[in-house]
Amino acid sequence: MKISDIIASANSNLFRNKTRTFLTILAVFIGSFTIILNSAINTGVNSYIDKQLEAAGGEGYLEIMTNEAVDIMSSMMSSSSEVKEYREASGNDQKSTYITDEQIEKARQIPGLESIDLIYSANPEYIKAKDSDKKFAVTNLNLMPRGNVNLDTTAGRKPDANTDKLEVALTEAYVNALGFSSDEDAIGKIVTFAVPNTVECYMVSKHSDCLKMVDAEVVGVQAPSIMAMGGMRANLALNQKIYDLATDGMPEEAKRHAFQATAQVDPEKIDEIKEKLKEVGLAAMTIDDEVGMIKVFFDAILVVFSIFGGIALLAASIGIINTLFMSVQERTREIGLMKAMGMSNGKIFFSFSCEAILLGFWGSVVGVVFSMIIGTIGDKIAHESFLKDFPTFELVKFDPINMLVIVLIIMFIAFLAGTLPARRAAKKDPIDALRYE
Amino acid sequence: MEKVIEAKNLKKVYGKKSAVFTALKGVDLDIYEGESVAIVGKSGSGKSTLMHLLALLDTPTSGTIKIDGEESTKLSKKELNKLRNSRFGFVFQQFFMNPKDTVLNNVVLPLKIAGISRKKRKQLAMDALKIVDLESKAKNKATDLSGGQKQRVCIARAIVNNPKIIFADEPTGNLDSATGDKITDLLFDLNKKQGVTLIVVTHDEDLAKLCQRIVRISDGKIIADNSVRKDTAKKASERREKEAARVKKANEKEAK
Ligand SMILES: Nc1ncnc2c1ncn2[C@@H]1O[C@H](COP(=O)(O)OP(=O)(O)OP(=O)(O)O)[C@@H](O)[C@H]1O
Numbered sequence: 001m002k003i004s005d006i007i008a009s010a011n012s013n014l015f016r017n018k019t020r021t022f023l024t025i026l027a028v029f030i031g032s033f034t035i036i037l038n039s040a041i042n043t044g045v046n047s048y049i050d051k052q053l054e055a056a057g058g059e060g061y062l063e064i065m066t067n068e069a070v071d072i073m074s075s076m077m078s079s080s081s082e083v084k085e086y087r088e089a090s091g092n093d094q095k096s097t098y099i100t101d102e103q104i105e106k107a108r109q110i111p112g113l114e115s116i117d118l119i120y121s122a123n124p125e126y127i128k129a130k131d132s133d134k135k136f137a138v139t140n141l142n143l144m145p146r147g148n149v150n151l152d153t154t155a156g157r158k159p160d161a162n163t164d165k166l167e168v169a170l171t172e173a174y175v176n177a178l179g180f181s182s183d184e185d186a187i188g189k190i191v192t193f194a195v196p197n198t199v200e201c202y203m204v205s206k207h208s209d210c211l212k213m214v215d216a217e218v219v220g221v222q223a224p225s226i227m228a229m230g231g232m233r234a235n236l237a238l239n240q241k242i243y244d245l246a247t248d249g250m251p252e253e254a255k256r257h258a259f260q261a262t263a264q265v266d267p268e269k270i271d272e273i274k275e276k277l278k279e280v281g282l283a284a285m286t287i288d289d290e291v292g293m294i295k296v297f298f299d300a301i302l303v304v305f306s307i308f309g310g311i312a313l314l315a316a317s318i319g320i321i322n323t324l325f326m327s328v329q330e331r332t333r334e335i336g337l338m339k340a341m342g343m344s345n346g347k348i349f350f351s352f353s354c355e356a357i358l359l360g361f362w363g364s365v366v367g368v369v370f371s372m373i374i375g376t377i378g379d380k381i382a383h384e385s386f387l388k389d390f391p392t393f394e395l396v397k398f399d400p401i402n403m404l405v406i407v408l409i410i411m412f413i414a415f416l417a418g419t420l421p422a423r424r425a426a427k428k429d430p431i432d433a434l435r436y437e
Numbered sequence: 438m439e440k441v442i443e444a445k446n447l448k449k450v451y452g453k454k455s456a457v458f459t460a461l462k463g464v465d466l467d468i469y470e471g472e473s474v475a476i477v478g479k480s481g482s483g484k485s486t487l488m489h490l491l492a493l494l495d496t497p498t499s500g501t502i503k504i505d506g507e508e509s510t511k512l513s514k515k516e517l518n519k520l521r522n523s524r525f526g527f528v529f530q531q532f533f534m535n536p537k538d539t540v541l542n543n544v545v546l547p548l549k550i551a552g553i554s555r556k557k558r559k560q561l562a563m564d565a566l567k568i569v570d571l572e573s574k575a576k577n578k579a580t581d582l583s584g585g586q587k588q589r590v591c592i593a594r595a596i597v598n599n600p601k602i603i604f605a606d607e608p609t610g611n612l613d614s615a616t617g618d619k620i621t622d623l624l625f626d627l628n629k630k631q632g633v634t635l636i637v638v639t640h641d642e643d644l645a646k647l648c649q650r651i652v653r654i655s656d657g658k659i660i661a662d663n664s665v666r667k668d669t670a671k672k673a674s675e676r677r678e679k680e681a682a683r684v685k686k687a688n689e690k691e692a693k
């Protein structure tokens with residue numbers, strides 16, 4: 001008997017007893033639906049978190065503070081009511097939280113460290129479109145650092161760290177406010193930042209007289225994020241320019257106050273490099289150190305749901321075994337007849353296994369179709385309500401390879417379940433089968 | 438003439454220990470090519486058991502069976518399946534069909550098992566149905582046929598693979614005499630025209646008389662076998678023609 005004939009007759013045998021087959025497929029469907037939808041949510045959530053993490057920094061990207069700054073921060077965060085005895089600091093305590101040029105120089109010597117940049121905080125007062133007088137307060141302008149850091153954009157690209165051109169990525173709210181018709185429309189437009197000069201602003205009577213203007217090109221619009229990475233993004237050149245304008249006229253020593261730095265290092269050597277930075281007096285953290293917990297939390301929820309799906313599949317397997325045992329029993333005579341006509345035990349086994357595999361196949365395919373429908377509807381509803389502000393957050397994401405693997409695994413489980421009844425069918429003696437009433 | 442089946446000292450014991458039952462107590466039987474053999478005897482005498490052994494559907498407790506001179510125990514499973522699939526045809530008392538399947542699909546089964554292509558097997562099945570005069574029912578569900586029609590479908594299925602030997606276990610047992618005669622005609626036609634060896638298990642003496650040879654079995658032993666008669670073939674064919682004429686007459690009468 002040809003394989004194609006076996007599959008075709010297995011399929012038609014299945015649909016001979018429609019109710020029973022339908023119920024078994026339903027059982028498989030419930031299990032596969034749960035697992036597939038779960039996996040789609042997993043893919044969706046994880047890819048969003050990954051995207052967000054990339055926006056905060058990918059592999060080998062480090063955020064650096066001095067050891068002292070970290071100590072101060074952790075003592076500020078700790079809820080301990082313990083009162084510590086005062087100890088006099090070795091030098092200028094305030095100063096020790098700033099990263100020194102010396103430390104940067106030493107850090108640069110560490111093998112595997114590709115780049116390190118000090119972060120100066122840039123605080124412009126307002127932003128406006130170059131050819132407009134409408135001004136908008138700037139609350140949050142962050143640096144787009146060098147290194148393995150991505151930006152989730154709806155248009156354009158992330159600001160370039162390696163150029164002298166002044167570049168900025170806006171948020172969607174500013175695109176609207178500044179009067180650009182769309183995210184795409186904003187790309188290439190020039191915006192002007194007003195920066196207050198610290199020294200001059202002490203002296204002038206009219207505040208606007210101490211504001212310095214700087215133009216930057218809009219190169220991207222970033223997608224809203226559920227994480228605290230919001231705000232406009234300036235490239236290194238723009239950030240430096242704004243800082244220079246703000247600190248112009250200050251003593252050189254006072255200008256060099258940065259208590260954060262970013263570095264890009266060889267991901268292979270990350271632990272080693274962290275250790276060496278510590279010796280220099282710098283504490284480095286990867287993004288995983290900071291926000292990896294979110295992922296662990298999501299994964300845990302999804303594991304629980306996968307277990308539910310797994311239990312449903314187990315129950316479905318028992319359904320498959322039961323269905324096939326009934327089928328073998330009912331078709332005892334047919335089996336005997338086919339054996340009398342020269343069908344081999346192997347082919348008998350295969351034809352019943354085939355039925356089991358088909359039950360798994362139909363159940364999981366219906367599961368895929370339904371979970372795609374439900375998932376798409378759910379995603380739409382979510383985006384109309386609680387995910388309204390996060391258009392790039394795909395709640396469910398159907399990865400075709402993932403789906404295929406799940407379908408294949410379920411078919412395999414069904415096959416395993418089918419081996420018991422299929423073996424019984426294959427072992428039937430043709431005479432007993434023919435005498436069976 | 439060639440011996441197609443050669444059985445020596447066949448014994449068949451059913452059951453174990455306290456419930457042991459010896460269904461065949463040493464049977465010797467040679468079947469020649471082109472013969473028509475009736476195996477007759479009382480119920481429980483071991484007719485079906487013997488037929489199953491001859492058709493290699495079951496294995497004897499002791500004794501040997503040669504098919505075309507070859508010992509059955511020397512055949513591999515694969516060869517055995519091939520042999521049953523391509524050389525033998527079976528007709529059973531209780532029809533044994535897939536009632537929910539179409540007539541055509543039932544007839545096609547041996548060819549499907551043989552792995553013959555869809556197109557060719559349909560053609561062969563239609564040819565077989567033509568022989569039993571049921572082409573018009575090819576698309577019907579098997580369960581919708583009358584008893585006689587069902588048995589004709591079974592004959593079509595038995596001959597579709599163009600077998601050398603047809604085994605029929607009580608082929609008319611479930612049918613009224615007129616329908617039974619039709620089935621009988623079909624079987625003997627195949628025997629006469631195509632030289633198919635026919636082995637019929639029956640307790641119907643009228644059917645047995647149509648065969649060239651009658652093997653009587655009682656209590657697991659052969660008690661009579663007329664194979665030695667020289668003029669068997671001639672007499673049997675005369676008898677058969679007479680019988681056919683009688684049936685024809687009876688049918689015509691009925692039609693009127
Ligand atoms: N599987 C079995 N286990 C035990 N005894 C069996 C088995 N099969 C057949 N028998 C016994 O063997 C004897 C012969 O059975 P068989 O079916 O060959 O009889 P038969 O001559 O074909 O009878 P009938 O005309 O009623 O079909 C019977 O007594 C039957 O009870």
Ligand SMILES: [Mg+2]
Nearest residue numbers: 484485486606
């Ligand atoms: Mg019998």
